[in-house]
Amino acid sequence: MARFVALFLSGMTDGVVAALAAVGLLVLNKATGIVNFAHGDLITLGAYLGIWLINGHGWGYVPAVTVSLVLMFAVGVVMERVSLAPLRGKSVHVVVIATLGLALALRSLVGIWQGTDPKRLESPVPGRSTVFGATVTHHRLLIIAVALVVLVAVMGFFARTSWGRQVRAVAADRVMAQLAGVRAGTLSMAAFGFSAALAGLCGLLVAPLGAIDLNLGFGIMLNSFAAMVIGGSGSVGGVVIAGVGIGLIERVIGGYVLTDYSEAFPFVVMILAIALRPQGLFGQREHAARL
Amino acid sequence: MRPDPLLAVDDLRIAYGPVLAVRGAALQVGRGEVVALLGANGAGKSSTLRAISGLQPCSGQIHFDGIDCTRTSPDRLARAGLIHVPEGRRIFPTLSVAENLQVAGAARSRRRGAFVVDDVYDLFPMLVPLRQRGGWALSGGEQQMLAIGRALLGAPRLLLLDEPSLGLAPAVVRTVFAALAQISAEVPMLLVEQNTVVALGACTHGYVMSGGRIVLSGTAAELRAGEALLDSYLGQGDVDTEDAAGGDDPVRGRPG
Amino acid sequence: MRMFTMAAGAAVLSLGVATAAGATTPPAGTTAGTAAAGTGAAAAVDLCSAAAAGPITIVHLTDVKGESPTAIDDFSNGSALAAKQINEQCGKEIVKVERIATDFSAEAFETNVLKAQEMKPTVIIGQGSSSQMSKNSLVTDGGIPTLWPVGTASALKGGENYSELSWMLRVVNDTQGQVWGKYVVDAGFKKAWMECVTTQLGVSGCGAAEPILKAGGVEVIGRSDSATDATDFTNSVTTIKDKGADVVVLAQFPRPTLAFAKAVEDNGLAGKVKLIGSTSTELIYQALSPAAQGSMVALADCNPPTDAPDVAAAYQAAYQKGMTSLAAVTYDAVFMTVDAVAREGSTDPKKVAEGIASTHLKGVCQTYSDSGSHALAHHMVVTSFGGGKVTTEKSYDLDADGKALAGG
Ligand SMILES: Nc1ncnc2c1ncn2[C@@H]1O[C@H](COP(=O)(O)OP(=O)(O)O)[C@@H](O)[C@H]1O
Ligand SMILES: [Mg+2]
Numbered sequence: 001m002a003r004f005v006a007l008f009l010s011g012m013t014d015g016v017v018a019a020l021a022a023v024g025l026l027v028l029n030k031a032t033g034i035v036n037f038a039h040g041d042l043i044t045l046g047a048y049l050g051i052w053l054i055n056g057h058g059w060g061y062v063p064a065v066t067v068s069l070v071l072m073f074a075v076g077v078v079m080e081r082v083s084l085a086p087l088r089g090k091s092v093h094v095v096v097i098a099t100l101g102l103a104l105a106l107r108s109l110v111g112i113w114q115g116t117d118p119k120r121l122e123s124p125v126p127g128r129s130t131v132f133g134a135t136v137t138h139h140r141l142l143i144i145a146v147a148l149v150v151l152v153a154v155m156g157f158f159a160r161t162s163w164g165r166q167v168r169a170v171a172a173d174r175v176m177a178q179l180a181g182v183r184a185g186t187l188s189m190a191a192f193g194f195s196a197a198l199a200g201l202c203g204l205l206v207a208p209l210g211a212i213d214l215n216l217g218f219g220i221m222l223n224s225f226a227a228m229v230i231g232g233s234g235s236v237g238g239v240v241i242a243g244v245g246i247g248l249i250e251r252v253i254g255g256y257v258l259t260d261y262s263e264a265f266p267f268v269v270m271i272l273a274i275a276l277r278p279q280g281l282f283g284q285r286e287h288a289a290r291l
Numbered sequence: 292m293r294p295d296p297l298l299a300v301d302d303l304r305i306a307y308g309p310v311l312a313v314r315g316a317a318l319q320v321g322r323g324e325v326v327a328l329l330g331a332n333g334a335g336k337s338s339t340l341r342a343i344s345g346l347q348p349c350s351g352q353i354h355f356d357g358i359d360c361t362r363t364s365p366d367r368l369a370r371a372g373l374i375h376v377p378e379g380r381r382i383f384p385t386l387s388v389a390e391n392l393q394v395a396g397a398a399r400s401r402r403r404g405a406f407v408v409d410d411v412y413d414l415f416p417m418l419v420p421l422r423q424r425g426g427w428a429l430s431g432g433e434q435q436m437l438a439i440g441r442a443l444l445g446a447p448r449l450l451l452l453d454e455p456s457l458g459l460a461p462a463v464v465r466t467v468f469a470a471l472a473q474i475s476a477e478v479p480m481l482l483v484e485q486n487t488v489v490a491l492g493a494c495t496h497g498y499v500m501s502g503g504r505i506v507l508s509g510t511a512a513e514l515r516a517g518e519a520l521l522d523s524y525l526g527q528g529d530v531d532t533e534d535a536a537g538g539d540d541p542v543r544g545r546p547g
Numbered sequence: 548m549r550m551f552t553m554a555a556g557a558a559v560l561s562l563g564v565a566t567a568a569g570a571t572t573p574p575a576g577t578t579a580g581t582a583a584a585g586t587g588a589a590a591a592v593d594l595c596s597a598a599a600a601g602p603i604t605i606v607h608l609t610d611v612k613g614e615s616p617t618a619i620d621d622f623s624n625g626s627a628l629a630a631k632q633i634n635e636q637c638g639k640e641i642v643k644v645e646r647i648a649t650d651f652s653a654e655a656f657e658t659n660v661l662k663a664q665e666m667k668p669t670v671i672i673g674q675g676s677s678s679q680m681s682k683n684s685l686v687t688d689g690g691i692p693t694l695w696p697v698g699t700a701s702a703l704k705g706g707e708n709y710s711e712l713s714w715m716l717r718v719v720n721d722t723q724g725q726v727w728g729k730y731v732v733d734a735g736f737k738k739a740w741m742e743c744v745t746t747q748l749g750v751s752g753c754g755a756a757e758p759i760l761k762a763g764g765v766e767v768i769g770r771s772d773s774a775t776d777a778t779d780f781t782n783s784v785t786t787i788k789d790k791g792a793d794v795v796v797l798a799q800f801p802r803p804t805l806a807f808a809k810a811v812e813d814n815g816l817a818g819k820v821k822l823i824g825s826t827s828t829e830l831i832y833q834a835l836s837p838a839a840q841g842s843m844v845a846l847a848d849c850n851p852p853t854d855a856p857d858v859a860a861a862y863q864a865a866y867q868k869g870m871t872s873l874a875a876v877t878y879d880a881v882f883m884t885v886d887a888v889a890r891e892g893s894t895d896p897k898k899v900a901e902g903i904a905s906t907h908l909k910g911v912c913q914t915y916s917d918s919g920s921h922a923l924a925h926h927m928v929v930t931s932f933g934g935g936k937v938t939t940e941k942s943y944d945l946d947a948d949g950k951a952l953a954g955g
Contacts, residue, residue, distance in 0.1 A: 003785045010781035116619060118805055118834040128813060134785075135814045162396060169383050169394045172426075176381040179344060181369035181398025181445055210778055210806030211834045219776050255782040263774050 002133030007255035008248070013140045013209070014223070015247020016147035017202050018266075019240045021224035022231065023154055024198035026239050029228075030171035031191035033092065034084065037099040039199050039224070041106040043217030046072055046200025047207040048114050051121050061124040065204055069197045076196025080189050107214050116214065123208035143205045150201065155236050167191060223247075226266040230273045245269075293496065294321035297449055297479055298343065298373075303351035305338045305503075312338045313349070314503040318481075320449060325471075325480045327490040327511070330500035331525050336483045337378050339500070340451045343481075344368055344375035355449065369398040372448030376455065380438040384427035388418055391426055391437055395444035404446025405477040411440035414470045432463035439470065443478075450480045456489055468493055487525060491515050499524050594882070595637035597889035603642040605630075605884055606663040607672040607877065608649045608656075621830065622675050622696055624866050625877035632861070633885055642885050649674055656682055664689035669894045670884040670903075672696065672877055673713070677720070683710035692900040694880040696873060698722075703920045703950065712900055714917060716876040717826075717848050718924045718945065724752030725952045726846055726927050726943050727796050727823060728759025733941065736794035736821065740787045741770035742780070742807060744799045744825075752825070753798045760796075768792050775800045780810040788814055794821045801831045808839040817842045823929070829871050832932040840932040848872040849912035850930050850939045858911050869937065872912055879910030922949025 025039050049071055053064035083102055087095050123139035130136070158164035169177040170184050178184050202220060226246055231239030246266040254265055296319040305313040313335040320326045330336050341347035343355070345365040353360035355373050369375070383391050392408060412419050415436040421429065429437065435455055442450055455471070456464045468489050471480070475493070484490035491497060497514045499507035501524045507514070514521055597603060607626050610619045623646065630644045645666065649659040656679045663671050664685075670692050673679060677699035686693045687710040698719035701708040718726075731739055739760055743753035753770065760767055768790045771783045777799070784807075787795065795811075797804055804824050811817060817838040824832075828845030835843065851870040852859040858878065862870035870878075887902025888894055906923070908915045915923040928942045944953040 003789070006781050006785045010779050014779060118801060118831045120805075120834040120836065122836075128815070135788075137813045162393065165386065165390050165394055166397055168386055168390075172383040172385045173381055175346065175365075176377065176383065177394070177397075178365040179346075179369055179375050179377060179381075180394050180441065181366050181400065182394065183366050183397070185364075210809050211802050211831070213802050215776060215802060219778060251779060251781065255785075263777065 003255065004252070005132045005134035005136070007252045009134070009136055009140050009144075011248035011251030012244065013143050013247070014251060015244035016144055016151070017206055017220060017243075018223040018227050018247055019151060019243025020147050020198055020205075021202045021220050022227035022239045022243050023151065023236055024195040024202075025221075025224055025228055026231075026236065027154075027158075027167070027198075028191050028195035031167050032080075032084075032188045034095050034099065036195065037096065037221075038079070038103040038106055039195070040217035040219075040221030041103045041110070042072065042075070042196050042199035043203040043206075043220050044212075044214060045075065045106060045110055045217075046203030047121070047212045047216055048110050048119075048203075049200065050204045050207055051119050051212060052114065054121060055119070065201075068204060069200055072200030073193035073197040076193040077189050079196070080192035084192075085185075085189075111214055118211040118213040120211060121207040139208050143209075146201075146205060150198075151236075151240050154198075155240070158236055163187075163190075223250075223266050226270040229270050293319065294323060296320065297322050297356055298481065299352070299354050300339070300343065301352040303339060303342060303349055303353065305335070305342055305347060305349045312503055313342070315351070316500065316503065316505050318498050318505060318508070320479055320481050323479055324496055325475045325482060325494045327494035327497040328481060328483045328500060329485070329487055329490060329497060329514075329521070329525065332485065334500040335503040336500055337453055340375060340377075340453050340481070340483055344373060344451060346375075366397075369445060370400045370402075372398075372402065372446060373451070374398060374442045374445045374447035374449070375451040376438050376442045376453060378453040378457070380431075380434040382426040382429060382434045382437055382441075384425065386426050387423050388426065388429070388437055389422045391441050392444055395441045398445030400446075402446045404444065406443040406446075406474075408444065411443055414443075414473065415440060415466075431458050432460065432466070435459060435463070435467055436470070439467070439474075443474065447478050450474070450478050451483075452480060453483045454485060455482070456484060456486045464489060485525070487521060592886060592889045594633060594885050594889050595641065596892075597885050598637065598639060598641045600888050600892050601894045602640075603670075603885060603888055603894060604645060604666070604668040605642060605670050605672060605881060606645045606647060606666055606668040608659055608663060608674040609646045610649065610674050610676070619675075620866075621871045621874040622877050624862065625870075625874035625879075626672060626881050628858075628862055628865055628874075629878040629881035631865075633881070642881060644881065657685065660685050660689070660693075664691050667691070669888065669896070669899055670694060670880070672880050675873065677702075680708045680713070683708045683713050686710045686713045690896050692896060692903055694883065694903070696876045696880065698922065698924065698949070700950070703922055703948070709921065711921075712896075714903055714921050714923050715949070716880055716912075716915070716923055717872075718927050719922060719949060720752045721755040722945055722949065722951060723826065723846055723927070724755025724798070725759055726929070727752060727798070728756035728763065729943060729952055730823065730844075730846075730929050730941060731756075731760055731765055731794055731796065732763030734794075734821075736765060738766045738768050738790070738792045738794070740768055740783065740790075740792040740795045740820075742783055742795055742797050742799055743770060743772045744775055744803070745772045753796065756796055756798075765794075773799070773803065775803070777803045778806050780807045783807070784810045784814050784816065787811075787820060788816060792820055794823065797822045797824045797828075799825060801827045804828060805831055805834055808835050808843060811842065812836060812839045826872070828932075829930065829937060830873070832937075833935070835932070837935070840935065844929055844931045844940055847928050847930050847937075848924060849875055849926070850928050850937055851875045851911050852937060853939050855911040870911075875910070875912040879908065879912055879915065882910055883908045883915060916947075918947035920948040920950065924949055925953075 028034060028036050046068060049068040050064055053059040083098055087098055125138040125142050128135055128137045158168060166182045167187055169182055170187055174184050203217060227239055227243035231242035246269055249269060250265045298320040301317045303313050303316045316339060328336050338347060342349040343353055343360055345360055345363050345368045358371055360368060418436055455467055471493055482490055482494060491511050491514055494511050496510055498505050499521060506524055609623045626644050630642050633642055634640050647659045647663055649655050668691060673693050673695040675696050677697040680699055680702045683702055693713045695713060695715045696717060698715040698717040700706060700719045700721050702715060741753050757767060769786055797807055808822055822843045824843055824845035826846050829847050832840055849872045859870040862874060883906055886908050887899050887906060891898040891902040904917050906915050913924045913926050917923055925945045929940045930937045931940050946953050
């Protein structure tokens with residue numbers, strides 16, 4: 001039981017983080033058509049912003065996280081303006097390669113700025129408790145709680161608010177959305193900012209779990225790609241379920257069988273999903289996909 | 292005597308690569324008018340509408356109530372009240388009927404329109420039970436009604452309608468045009484149609500386009516009187532094109 | 548303390564490198580006689596005399612990214628400091644270090660090593676990745692002696708990646724594994740968990756550790772093999788807790804090492820189970836909490852602040868960070884090159900290669916010598932990190948071929 005609880009919690013933590021990252025990727029992809037390979041490095045940047053403010057400048061967690069998220073939003077917007085808006089209308093391959101370039105540039109810049117030595121960030125809730133014999137660090141509970149609240153808020157935002165509807169309209173038919181008066185260009189920019197802020201939140205949440213270095217976001221991004229593909233790359237809800245699902249499969253099932261290969265589980269599931277249901281497990285018919 | 296033009300198009304030229312789709316067209320829509328733009332498939336009607344709503348690069352002059360449409364983005368023109376219901380309706384498939392209507396709030400912006408949501412449901416009562424249905428699950432007629440309803444909630448000062456009758460059963464065409472007749476009391480329209488009979492029944496003034504040029508114009512009565520000439524124009528046209536295919540797909544048609 | 552005289556501020560002549568005849572412990576299997584014959588001199592050689600043989604250039608392939616990004620600075624700092632010290636001491640530029648930035652991909656390596664060879668340097672210092680040694684045939688073809696700040700069994704004489712022109716400055720992985728096993732046995736641990744990394748080469752040293760543990764009466768309660776970027780060790784740590792291990796052979800890359808140590812701490816095991824980290828631990832221990840630092844020891848090729856305090860102090864002053872064994876081996880590589888040129892009186896690659904083959908350089912990290920296997924390192928230490936500093940706990944001598952623990 002203790003083992004199961006420990007594995008379940010670690011699976012949930014990985015899962016909600018992958019889901020957060022995947023939702024950021026998805027929103028951007030839907031609003032702009034871009035698959036952003038710099039997402040992982042945005043996650044890394046978020047963690048370093050937190051370290052910079054908290055360790056470097058002695059800020060409290062709440063102001064540091066708030067300011068980091070605002071900065072991440074700005075980074076996303078600048079990224080769109082400086083490097084991707086000029087490519088609008090170019091082939092999707094060009095844009096994807098541009099995001100790869102951005103990823104490398106971001107990583108190098110963070111390395112120059114913060115150095116390449118691994119860093120440590122203390123959790124704002126450093127304690128731990130014993131649940132059914134398993135040690136549960138409060139930080140994992142914090143990650144799960146924050147991520148779930150944010151994910152529910154994001155889903156609510158897209159389902160219920162006027163801006164959320166407008167982004168979905170742009171995702172469904174960009175030209176028609178413009179004919180309906182939607183400022184698609186501004187929304188693209190905002191989607192970049194929003195997606196970067198979500199990435200930053202991921203980085204800030206996972207930083208206290210282990211160590212932070214320039215590779216922090218890369219693995220998370222891989223899992224989130226798997227979540228996006230499995231979830232049907234159309235629906236926020238599907239992607240969240242997929243993200244949490246692969247986290248649990250990787251950790252809980254991987255904790256009992258084929259332990260040494262558990263890191264590959266998300267991709268095995270992803271390949272199976274592509275083979276069996278190209279539209280994703282939660283996607284409906286092509287035109288029925290929901291954001 | 293026609294009223295002051297709300298929309299004035301002059302010497303409009305549109306080229307797709309080497310293909311000249313529109314070759315110097317001029318037309319006007321005055322306040323309170325319903326103007327029909329008739330013509331065979333491939334005549335250049337949809338291209339003209341797209342140029343007016345800012346979607347299509349072109350040369351020539353297009354002015355909507357003092358705004359230069361050739362230099363203004365489609366979403367700004369929509370927010371200024373120039374609302375285009377494109378060929379193929381283009382309902383947002385992933386949004387419900389109610390949400391499709393709500394998106395029009397972006398075009399309405401802070402202006403006040405003549406129509407509110409309840410007016411749309413009064414005009415098209417068959418949409419009422421479909422409020423929560425996904426846009427992808429609507430029939431062609433339902434989509435057309437929703438597209439018109441969505442346009443009305445954008446507080447239009449001029450409606451551009453691209454072949455609203457296309458692909459609809461005659462009974463549905465009658466419902467749609469009955470609604471358009473009511474709407475025209477409030478909003479002027481530029482109505483593109485191949486269905487001459489319904490269009491001439493609905494308009495005050497009409498233009499006939501062929502091979503990218505306006506070849507005939509006049510009041511509805513004048514055009515009806517010259518029916519033989521009209522038919523000769525509607526019979527010809529660039530039949531080498533497949534672009535009507537967009538209109539054949541009731542779900543996701545794309546202009547030309 | 549080990550004899551060492553190369554330090555900033557020392558007299559020019561003391562830059563002379565002690566040969567094996569003057570070293571405290573000649574490498575096992577090498578008699579003093581052959582060592583003396585090999586170098587042709589028992590006395591110190593004046594490094595500055597190398598100037599007579601012409602300018603010495605070293606091309607250092609410097610990593611720009613990789614799994615241990617932090618090692619990058621250390622490798623390049625080491626060679627830079629050595630060149631600076633030699634040139635300052637001799638009062639003229641004797642040795643010049645050129646850099647080519649490269650990454651861990653094999654394609655990049657091929658291009659860069661060819662580029663380096665075209666520059667016709669005296670010696671090339673390879674990058675810190677043993678996987679690059681699979682391209683050692685390029686080194687043979689290029690004809691420029693190449694010193695590697697890594698160690699891998701496949702590049703020993705007789706191995707598939709052997710090149711007569713390439714030498715390894717660090718202990719090979721399998722030998723590291725033996726040191727792991729020996730230390731666990733020596734320190735009296737009873738129940739070990741093995742946390743091993745799987746790299747493209749499949750090597751981690753775990754395999755070599757296991758038989759030594761078993762022979763020494765240590766119970767191996769389990770083993771996990773994970774990727775170089777593993778982030779979650781809940782499964783391993785839960786097992787360690789359930790079965791009560793008192794030691795972990797932590798044969799992992801830097802970030803997983805940190806994540807593992809954090810997981811151990813989070814599960815209340817800090818102080819209850821000792822972690823024995825790999826050679827990269829010295830690069831990253833500062834990112835551990837004080838409690839986690841206290842429950843960790845690690846392997847290293849050497850511990851410069853203890854082994855060569857003067858050089859380590861000069862390094863600290865120059866770079867505001869402690870000198871690691873990685874910095875020490877590239878530092879030593881520059882001295883080894885200049886020493887070889889001075890002794891051979893030539894910068895001809897063949898002569899320099901002979902000079903390296905006959906080296907008995909007493910450097911910061913090692914007393915380097917080659918018994919023919921092309922492994923130059925014969926010594927390894929286990930260090931601890933309590934109190935935020937690196938302390939040598941124990942040291943182990945290896946056999947002359949660098950393939951095994953001496954006598955073990
Ligand atoms: N996107 C396009 N690319 C190339 N040619 C086009 C495009 N759209 C329309 N055309 C061509 O322009 C001409 C006019 O098309 P269109 O404006 O759609 O006519 P209509 O709406 O009157 O049927 C046709 O010959 C059509 O093939
Ligand atoms: Mg048309």
